[in-house]
Amino acid sequence: MSKPKSIEEVRTLQLEELTASTARAYKSLVHPKHLELLDHINGSSVWGFGASNNNQPAGIVLGRSAVNEGQAKIIELVVAEGHQRRGMGMKLLWHAEQKMREQGISDGQFAGFIKAQDFSWLSKIAIREGWQLPRVKTYMYTLGSMRLGECHWVERLALPVGFTLFPWKDLTPAERLDIEQGEGQWYTPQLSPFFEEGKFDPDYSTGLRYQGKVIGWVIVQRMAGNLLLYKTMFVQEKYQQQARGITLLMKTIAQVQPAFPFGMCFVEHDNEPMLRFMERRLGPTILHRKLWIETTKVLVGQYSDHFC
Template sequence: MKFTLDDIRNDLELYGRLMRPEHVYLVSQTQGEHIGIGVRESSTPIAYMVVRISREQSQASIIALEVEKSYSGYGLETILLQFLEGKLKEQSYHYLTYDIVVQKSENAAREFLQPEDGWDSGQVLSTVYIADMEELKSAKWMNTIRAPLHFRTFSWAELTEEKLVSIQEGCNRWYPEKFSPWQEGYDIDHQLSVALQYKGEIIGWLMVKRAASNMALFKSLFVREEFTRLGRAGVVLVEGLKKVLENQEIRYAMFVVEKDNAAMLQMVRKHFTPYIIRRKKLISFKKSIL
């Protein structure tokens, strides 16, 4: 059986049939930081990998590695990894990471991530919680947590260009890049996403997108530190939940909480525990390639 490796950006129409829409979008951005590597048998795409490149950190991060089920067991993951590592070494990159989401109790180990090949044992970056929106309706705090005087919430779609520019200019000044509202790319739902304002200044947000037809994904919850201590993150979250509840199609909510996002972790433990129906974890494996 003969396999061919491709730069996906040169053949998006072919590989687009195999890839998830968000991965197609990332690879299609010619000025972006993502690349795609595909494997095909003859003219049939059978596997692909999406990689985020960070030249400043001399690191590449695999954010997707998918193989058609009928081709599992052919070692395509290893073929893709070896090809990628070769290209990275040519450009003097130092590190490669691979991020994977697994069930809370699932073993994250993979055959192609072996210690003898230089991979570490992995570390948990974040926890993924899935909650039942119907059950959340009955939570008392949904009606008791409200915006105090001088605080207002808006849907992201209501923000003016001036406000958006102000937020962009604040990146790495009053909020870290990893909490940027633009991190999630093209498919953020601007009607469901929420911004929090204090005395005319945007101080926080909750970005929401559709993870499935019946599920909303809550990501990038951020509130400036001095207001987080006052519990204002709860105001943003409740407003976002209420907006999602207005959509009759959405039954489930997914929350991705980074391990160092103490405010969000505390909120989940305090308010959401009775309504969580599933937990997953995002684990990152790393190796040195020089």
């Protein structure tokens, strides 16, 4: 099969290399954190291809390249619902590969979020086209806290005498110093409540004290007018088996629910207890699931014309 044209038509399907102006039509398909990239598409360091059906956006692939460093990465591949299983994802991936080859990239990378329901078909395409089996690294959940009423077990949560919740803005200087000195000892740097401190919201973040000593926290970041990112949750290890962390999290969600009916959180793939909790306990509140996946392909010496 010959190499496809830059714009090809299959029935009513059109594929095109995007520019900053044409990419705007695909905003509805793109992850919010990538929206700004659409305005910076230049065909070199930031590039993309779009698929449309009857002039409606149906799929997009976005990539970033550091040509001088010989590196390039696909950061998003989306096929809209109703347009899957028609070869569109494979065509978009094909064009992305050719773009990286044209730039002299030897090793292609794919690292980005996809809808959880897309993992199966995307994995099949990736393997068929010579990519490594995609690995799930992180799970992203979007929650509707207005559905907490369906989680009847939440009503039974309570903190015993000696445990108290407090707004993170009320953290004292002495408590802050104690927590900072404990980094690397009783919590890892990744769980620091002070990481990217300028981004989080101290009014809605919550701390947990036991007998007057801070033993845990839930740090949140305001993402939109009605959406909070539950960025960091931590409770000292000796209290974890007592479900103090779960109580802290659920009390925090309940407190902010009127103002922020939607929440978002990330769970690492190897945090099996938290993944089980999300699926079994918070299942009714989960509105969307996304996966951060990673895969690679050696591009040097390969030229694929198998894209249909």
